[in-house]
Amino acid sequence: MRKFLTSAIAAGALLIGGSAWAHHPFAAEYDANKAAHLEGKVTKVNWTNPHAFLTVEGRADDGKVERWQIELGSPNALTKHGWKRTMVKAGDEVTVKGWYARDGKHIINAEGVKLNRTGRELDARSSYHEAAAN
Amino acid sequence: MKRSHSRAGFAAALVLCLAAASSCSSSKPSTPAASPNPMVNTTPLLGDMKPVVSVKELMQYMIDPASDYVFDSVKSIVQPNGKVVEVAPKTDEDWEKLRIGAVTMLEGIYLLKVQRPFTPAGDVNNSVGPDANELSPTEIAAKVQKDPVEWNARIEALRNVGLQVLDIVKRKDAKELWDASENLDEACEACHKSYWYPKEDAAFYRTLDKRLHDAPAPKGAFVASPKR
Numbered sequence: 001m002r003k004f005l006t007s008a009i010a011a012g013a014l015l016i017g018g019s020a021w022a023h024h025p026f027a028a029e030y031d032a033n034k035a036a037h038l039e040g041k042v043t044k045v046n047w048t049n050p051h052a053f054l055t056v057e058g059r060a061d062d063g064k065v066e067r068w069q070i071e072l073g074s075p076n077a078l079t080k081h082g083w084k085r086t087m088v089k090a091g092d093e094v095t096v097k098g099w100y101a102r103d104g105k106h107i108i109n110a111e112g113v114k115l116n117r118t119g120r121e122l123d124a125r126s127s128y129h130e131a132a133a134n
Numbered sequence: 135m136k137r138s139h140s141r142a143g144f145a146a147a148l149v150l151c152l153a154a155a156s157s158c159s160s161s162k163p164s165t166p167a168a169s170p171n172p173m174v175n176t177t178p179l180l181g182d183m184k185p186v187v188s189v190k191e192l193m194q195y196m197i198d199p200a201s202d203y204v205f206d207s208v209k210s211i212v213q214p215n216g217k218v219v220e221v222a223p224k225t226d227e228d229w230e231k232l233r234i235g236a237v238t239m240l241e242g243i244y245l246l247k248v249q250r251p252f253t254p255a256g257d258v259n260n261s262v263g264p265d266a267n268e269l270s271p272t273e274i275a276a277k278v279q280k281d282p283v284e285w286n287a288r289i290e291a292l293r294n295v296g297l298q299v300l301d302i303v304k305r306k307d308a309k310e311l312w313d314a315s316e317n318l319d320e321a322c323e324a325c326h327k328s329y330w331y332p333k334e335d336a337a338f339y340r341t342l343d344k345r346l347h348d349a350p351a352p353k354g355a356f357v358a359s360p361k362r
Contacts (some may be wrong), residue, residue: 025331027267028260032342035349045212049205049315050322075210076316090214097346111346 034100036108042092047075068106072124081123185250196242203235208311222308233303240296246289267333274329288325295321
């Protein structure tokens with residue numbers, strides 16, 4: 001099974017607002033002790049720099065459907081590793097693995113995204129992967 | 135865009151303030167040598183440069199917001215209804231906004247050559263404690279002092295991206311903004327990984343990777359969406 005790796009940097013502010021930096025350490029934003037697993041439906045895809053984002057609505061433990069922002073790598077990095085802009089569409093069911101935000105915000109730093117209808121696993125391709133490959 | 139516009143306006147104002155502060159603080163400005171091209175700086179500074187903020191604040195309040203002009207200039211949004219909205223500069227106003235970001239970033243980045251504290255007083259970054267993964271300001275300063283050539287090279291690398299963006303603005307070639315944004319991301323990250331969070335290296339991420347794959351099936355508090 002293809003291994004996924006996760007991202008070093010975050011840019012939640014691009015979608016969520018606020019004053020977060022485009023670049024900052026992984027550990028400043030995400031909790032390395034909180035492995036994330038989310039299944040839900042994609043409602044929006046943002047191909048933006050320095051990170052692309054998916055908006056996914058998934059059912060949480062309390063039974064309530066909640067909206068999550070899924071941070072991916074940059075559009076160019078994703079494209080170089082097999083993603084196409086129309087590959088993940090609104091309405092697609094996906095499974096996301098990654099790391100939860102430290103502050104409890106509904107943001108996940110994705111290591112990988114699986115398209116449930118095809119079973120295809122997509123590498124989230126953030127800068128993390130480049131670091132790990134060195 | 136409104137947020138970005140106001141932030142860039144602030145950043146531009148900060149550049150002016152810094153320039154004014156520098157000019158006013160100079161008690162004995164040196165006489166510049168004649169240069170055939172006023173854009174070519176072949177002389178020392180006209181006066182002292184006195185920093186107002188730390189490196190961290192300069193990044194937070196000037197460089198980072200300026201970079202958002204570039205990052206936000208092109209995007210592709212797949213809407214919930216499936217419609218794909220492509221965003222790119224189209225009007226003269228759009229291109230002028232991008233120019234504001236490029237110029238602010240271009241000129242602002244050289245302010246990192248003015249020696250200043252790396253963080254505000256009392257801020258030691260995330261350099262202590264069990265999850266410390268950032269260098270302290272003291273460690274960063276030592277690293278820069280040891281090899282100022284690298285510091286300057288990182289600055290020039292970012293500046294080159296700014297020049298690239300400025301060139302794109304002149305040619306109004308929106309397609310190239312995707313590559314410029316990628317270059318900008320890489321320049322930022324390369325510097326941050328060297329000076330800010332070098333501990334987040336390959337080994338760090340391999341550890342995370344293993345931890346994630348060794349994790350049991352989702353359950354408990356961290357299960358965002360149980361399998362249906």
